[in-house]
Amino acid sequence: MSEHTSESTNADPVEQPASDVGEPPVETAPASASAPLRRTLIGPFTARQIGLVNAIVVGTALVLFVVTRPLGSASPTTIRPGASFYQISAETEGLQLGQRAPDFIGKNGDQDVRLTDLESREVRLADFAGQPVWVFFWATWCPPCQQETPDIRHVFEANRDAGLVVLAIDVQEPVDTIRDYAERYGLTYRIGVDTYAAIMKTYGVFGLPTRYFIDRRGVIRDRYFGPLKRDQMQQRVNLISQP
Numbered sequence: 001m002s003e004h005t006s007e008s009t010n011a012d013p014v015e016q017p018a019s020d021v022g023e024p025p026v027e028t029a030p031a032s033a034s035a036p037l038r039r040t041l042i043g044p045f046t047a048r049q050i051g052l053v054n055a056i057v058v059g060t061a062l063v064l065f066v067v068t069r070p071l072g073s074a075s076p077t078t079i080r081p082g083a084s085f086y087q088i089s090a091e092t093e094g095l096q097l098g099q100r101a102p103d104f105i106g107k108n109g110d111q112d113v114r115l116t117d118l119e120s121r122e123v124r125l126a127d128f129a130g131q132p133v134w135v136f137f138w139a140t141w142c143p144p145c146q147q148e149t150p151d152i153r154h155v156f157e158a159n160r161d162a163g164l165v166v167l168a169i170d171v172q173e174p175v176d177t178i179r180d181y182a183e184r185y186g187l188t189y190r191i192g193v194d195t196y197a198a199i200m201k202t203y204g205v206f207g208l209p210t211r212y213f214i215d216r217r218g219v220i221r222d223r224y225f226g227p228l229k230r231d232q233m234q235q236r237v238n239l240i241s242q243p
Helices: 047-068 143-162 175-184 198-202 230-240
Strands: 040-042 105-108 111-114 133-138 165-171 190-194 210-214 220-225
Touching: 105 198, 133 143, 133 230, 143 165, 143 230, 165 198, 175 190, 190 198, 210 230, 220 230
Parallel strands: 133 165, 165 190
Antiparallel strands: 105 111, 133 210, 210 220
16 A cells, blocks of 8 residues: 655745834724623534534434344354355365365364265265366355355356366255255255365355365365356356366
């Protein structure tokens, strides 16, 4: 951020012309003894008047705060203003661009947990060696995730013949709930079940939806926290689909 500086110069004082000799002084009428003295603060306003205006402004602000304040939260989930990003845990930096993507394994206490799909089969990153992989974390209850579903399905079907892998990792929901959602919307891409949020932690996810775009060599080329539009999805798929 650049800093703007300004220079000031001291000009010589301008000499005022002397009054003509013999010019009679201007006489001023004495102040009336009966007129009350008014102490002004800003222009014609007194301190009392300004204080009254401030009290009205503060009172109005308090009323608006009480009236517009939500009466409670139905869920501990919070939304980032203007981003439609549902924060579900403490914020982290996440995985970095240029980093090799980790395998889909995490910890539940002291126990290693591997990602499985809707058929209880293990899902490993090595299964997709040489293919572009779009990993995103979501949940069926997440409104922006729901709104994205048709666009994700469209982009996947448009690029599946080029080898694109879409892996949708659902966080902490029952398998039946996820399966019903997939059948209802005709989802044919791979769906992972992260029952214990173990894979979510491995990938540094703290909100939904979160996505990572992994190239054919297993390197993270892009990431995004929040919803994307269809053309934005396709641009990122193009990036990781390059040979």
